[in-house]
Amino acid sequence: MADKQHLYLVDGSAYIFRAYHRLPPLTNPEGTPVGAVYGYTTMLWKLADDLHKADGPTHLAVILDKSSHSFRNDLYDQYKANRPDPPEDLVPQFPLIRDATRAFSLPVIEEPDVEADDMIASYARAATRRGWDVTIVSSDKDLMQLIGQCADGELEDGIETGGCIDMLDTMKSQRIGRDEVIEKFGVPPEQLGDVLALMGDSVDNIPGIFGVGPKTASKLIADHGTLTAALDSAADMKKSKLKERLIEHRADAELSRVLVTLKEDCPLPVALDDMKLDEVPTEPLAAFLETHGFTSLLRRLDAGSGSPDRPNNLNPAKAENKGTEAAAAGNSQPLPDMPAVDRSAYEAVTTMERLEHWILRAHEARLVAVDTETSALDAMRADLVGISLALGPNDACYIPLGHGGSDMFSDRPEQIDRDRALAALKPLLESDAVLKVLHNAKYDLTVLARHDIAVAPIDDTMIISFALDAGRSLDGIGGGHGMDELASRHLDHACLTFKEVCGTGKKAIPFGEVPIDRATEYAAEDADVTLRLHALLKPRLAIEGGTRVYERVDRSLVPVVAQMERHGIKVDRARLAKLSEEFAAETTRLEGEIHTLAGQEFTVGSPKQLGDILFDKLGHKGGRKGKSGQYSTDQTVLERLSGDGVEIADKVLEWRQLAKLKSTYTDALQAAINPDTGRVHTSYSLVGAQTGRLSSTDPNLQNIPIRTAIGRQIREAFVPEDGNVLLAADYSQIELRLAAHMAGVDALKEAFEQGEDIHNRTAREMFGEVDRDTRGRAKTINFAILYGISRWGLAGRLQVEPDEAQAMIDTYFQRFPGIQRYIMETLERVRERGYSETLFGRKTWFPRIRSKNQAERQGSERAAINAPIQGTSADIIKRAMVRMMPALETEGLAYDGERGVRMLLQVHDELVFELPKDMVDAAKPVIERVMAEAALPSVDLTVPLGVEIGTGPSWDAAH
Structure with a gap:
């Protein structure tokens, strides 16, 4: 049988509006707006190039709406009557977008009096x-009616040749098939038109x-099979609002069914065979790019690149040289052209009429900033007090929903x-x-999800700021990404x-209880x-090269992490209480031994009293007083004393560890159990670590000791629900694997490819033999080198003289010269540019890399050496997290609210899941595949990513 053809039909209108919102208001050399044109060009280029490289796709066409009138307007004169006119600066870009499509030698199809959806349906059939x-x-729900339809083709060599239809949502990088439609709407695609007819569409003004709403409509069609049967069922229903509405508005539903039905027999102006997809042509694309000043894309075309992702030499409206300034200064961007904040202009929305007005305006604007106000900081326990919306500078409102005194006799304000x-x-x-634009969207998504609202699509200004300026601020010290701080830094405004x-x-x-006017x-x-921060920061992503990591890693991760936090994890309260008792008894015993060694009682937890005992009374050497006048007794000091054989230092270190584990975990975890869910819900910060790693707080579940007996005891208290098990999937030595790839170390790459123990290989290369001692030293050296450790640091870890440690470093670089080259080249780039970069384009800034202060400079250098490796590792596991649930859904394994696989925790290089015992065998290969392939297709690593998976009745047992 001949190779099967695969046609891709691009919903061009969706691409246009996505591109318009994606980029800043750019202009070409003649002053014509081209922001949407540029975004559309990059998106189409990437799609065409990706499809050309992939196996299967052979044909492609872009379908656009020719005019606002169609046969549906003749049937119903109010059809799309509420649709606003396109933005003024977008109108002149429509013909240029058509030119851009033709410049790729791709057909652009648009017919008068026929909507793009109908042309897509006709070509698809x-x-x-x-x-x-x-x-x-596309992601248009109307087009989802076509999904899964397979034609009855002719038999060739006894094989059915009919083709089938699916959908690709490029925003979410998600394939949408029959199962996804059923998941979203509760009915298969062939019944979706009936659901849409019942629920109507406010955007298209379908009654x-x-x-x-969607749930009621889906249930009616699922129960009765067809729209007609659902409407007929009203006669037998008990008296209710639903019965009245089904009977009273039957004609509206029947009209709506006609309006949502796709026309599948439109004349086809371009033959299917003329849609053949070839490589992106040099001409006339080069001429188009040159005409409109898209010089960075032109350079990529000259270089043979098929997927540009950011502009360089465009002319942003009202901000000449903005790209150069952004690349050089970042935080010192000029203030956006906006009026000063005027709080008196805000509206308190207390009636449904005004709320519906704001909702309609938000639909028309296609972009709205959203924020929630709650009763507490814990998103899983907080009550929703109100929601605010903003459509422009000073064009904002607050919708109070839960205001009123806590006293039951207090008056509740109008809301x-x-x-x-x-x-x-x-x-x-x-x-x-x-x-929807939010700041720290994860919090608001969790709050609203508890009210059955799944907010999407989103932009998160906190995450955008992090993608641009991790580690960088005006004062060169590094800045946070909280809204108040960003408002002060970027908008010169102090928030209430x-x-x-x-x-x-x-x-x-x-x-x-705050009065509504003040609230x-x-x-x-x-x-x-x-919204103001979004207007300033979002354009910088494209100009400064942050789009790639934001779009491909961070933005998609926000709802994933929010869901993970909502899932939480169960802990065994009784087990924790017992551990707390045991730790308390052990700390009491240790205190007695410490007092005996000290010759007196004192408060072990007091650094001042401990310092006086160690250095004044007991006379140990090396005591140093700080500015406060008291001795330092931190971990380093105690470990040095312990190394010198000071027994009391050993006991204090042991006491501190037990006391910390008791207060931080065994006591705190009991208090953190949510009374409603019976589970612990940690909070992950997506901006807490400069390299991009997630950090965990309230409680912190990432710092539980892994290899100590005490740490394992705590992990034993993390358990699944009855009938389930916990599954832990851990990347094996991922940072060493990435170092082998990034530094091009053939010996290490060969070891990983052959499944050899990497520390054994290093021991053999370094010391000529492998035993317990040499392997242990090799392991220490492998990781220490990647953190830019000094001779003195390595000497301290291996307990050898500095000269011997330096000799080991020299030998390591001789055996693995790529590592030394990587370190030197990384530092050179960071000194030149001010930032390091991961394989996925994440920047980490190091403003002190040229500091005259030696300690500051060397600290920055050590961090800069490791940041690309650790940051790439963080990006990879984030990509795995984003892809995990769609992959599990495809296999029918995802959690549906009652049963399935739930992703609960991310701890550095490890993901922890909860799942029924009978799903383990099916879930393991999916989880392993997603994690092993997480870097693809953006980065094709030259070493395999190893994934170790274990299961058990506790987190510890899963290792």
Whole structure:
């Protein structure tokens, strides 16, 4: 049988609006707006190039809307009546976008009085009848009616040749098939039109049946099979609002069914065979790029690159040379052209009429900033007090939902019923057509998810700031990414603080008791400032090269981490309580031994008293006093004394570890158990570590000792629900593998490819033999070198003289010269540019890399050596996390609210899951494959990523 053809049909309108919102207001040399043109060009180029390189895709066309009128307007004159006119600066870009498509030698199809969706449906059906497979590049729910349809083709050599249809959502890098439609809408694609007819569409002004939402519509069709049967069933229903609506608005539903039905028999102006996909041509693409000043793309074309991802020499409107300034200064960007913050302009929305007004405006704007106000910082326990929206500078509102005194006799101010308001907001917050901008979106996503609202798509200004400026600030010390700090740094604006609004100490009041006018100033300002930050920071991603890591790693991770936090993990309270008792008894015993060694009682936890005992009373050498006048007794000091054989130092170190584990884990974990879920819900920070690693707080589950007996005892207390097991999947020596790849060390790459113990290989190369001692030293050296350790640091770890340690370092570099070359080249680049970069483009800034202070400079150098490796490792596990649940869903293994695989924890290079025992065999290969292939296709590593998986009745047992 001949090779099967595969046609990709691109929903061009979706690409255009996505590109318009993605990039800043750029202009070409003639002053014509081209921001959307540039974004569209890069997106289409990448898609065409990716498909050309992939196995299977053979044909591609872009489908656009020719005009706003179609046969549906003749059927219903209010069809799409609420659609706003396109933005003024987008209109002149439409013909240029058509030119861009043709410059790729790709057909662009648009027909008068026929919508793009109908052309897509007609081409899809025509192609499948010829035996072609079809992929629709879109996320439009109307087009999902086509998914899974397979034509009856002719038999060739006894094999059915009919083609099938699926969908590709490039924003989420997700394939959408029949199962995904059922998951989203509760019915298969062939019944989706009936569901859409019942629920209507406010954006297209399809009436549907008033008051019937997606869940009700899906249930009606799932129960009755067809729209007609669902409408007929109303006669036998008990008296209810639903019954009345189904009977009263039957005609609206039947009209809506016609309006949502895709026309599949449109004339086809371009033959299917003329859509053949070839390589991106040099001409006329070069001429198009040159005409519009897309010089960075032109250079990539000259270099033979097929996937540009960021502009360089464009002319951003109102900010000449902005790209150069951004690359050089970053935080010292010029202030955006916006009016000063005016809190008096904000509106308190207390009626449904005004709320619906704001919702309609947000739909029209296609972009809205969102923020929630709650009763507490814990997103899993906090009550929702209100929501704020912003559509432009000073164009913001606050919707109070839970204001009123805690006293049951207190008057509640006028506000909308919370359930009613959330029902109205839900379609907006979940609409694929409206970008929601949030700051620290993970928190708001968790709060709203508890009210059955899945906010998407999103941009997160905190994450954007981190992608741009991790480690960098105006004062060169490094800055945080909180909204108040960013507002001060970028907007020269001081936000109202929570303390200013709610007070402090005994006079502090909950936010729900703040008067609504004052609450509006505070809450609406948060949304306003978030939108302003987005206007300033988002364009910098494209100009400074941050788009790749933000779009491919960080943005998609936010909802994944939010869901992981909501899942939480179960801990055995009784086991923790027993450990606390045991630790308390052991610390008491140690205190007695310490007092005996000291010759007197004192407070072991007091650094001052301990220092006086160690250095004044007992007379040990090396005591140093700080500015406070007391001796230092930190970990380093005690370890040095321990190395000198000072027994009391050993006992204090042991006491400190037990006391810390007791307070931080065995006691704190019991208090952290959520009374509603019975589980512990840690909070992950996506901006807590400069290299991009996630950090865990409240409680911190990432610092539990791994290799000590005490640490294992604590991990034994992390358990699954009855009938389930925990599964731990850990990357094996990922940083050493990445070092072998990034430094091009053939000996190490060969060892990993052959599955050899890497520390044995290093011991053999370094010492000529492998035994317990040489392997242990080799392991220490392998990791220490990657952290830029000095001769003195290595000497301390191996307990040898500095000269001997230096000799080991020299030998290591002789055996693995690529490592030394990598270190030298990395430091040279960082000194030149000011930042390091991971394989995925994540930047970490080192403003002190040229400091005259030796300690600061050397500290920056050590961090700079490791940052590309550790950061790439962090990027890889993040990519695995983003891909994990879609992969498990494809295999029918994902958690559905009652049963399935849940991802619970991320601890450095490890992912922890909970799943039913009978799913382990099916889930293991999926988890291993996703993790092993997480770098692809962006980075093709020259070493395999090893993944070790274990399961058991506790976290410890899973190792």
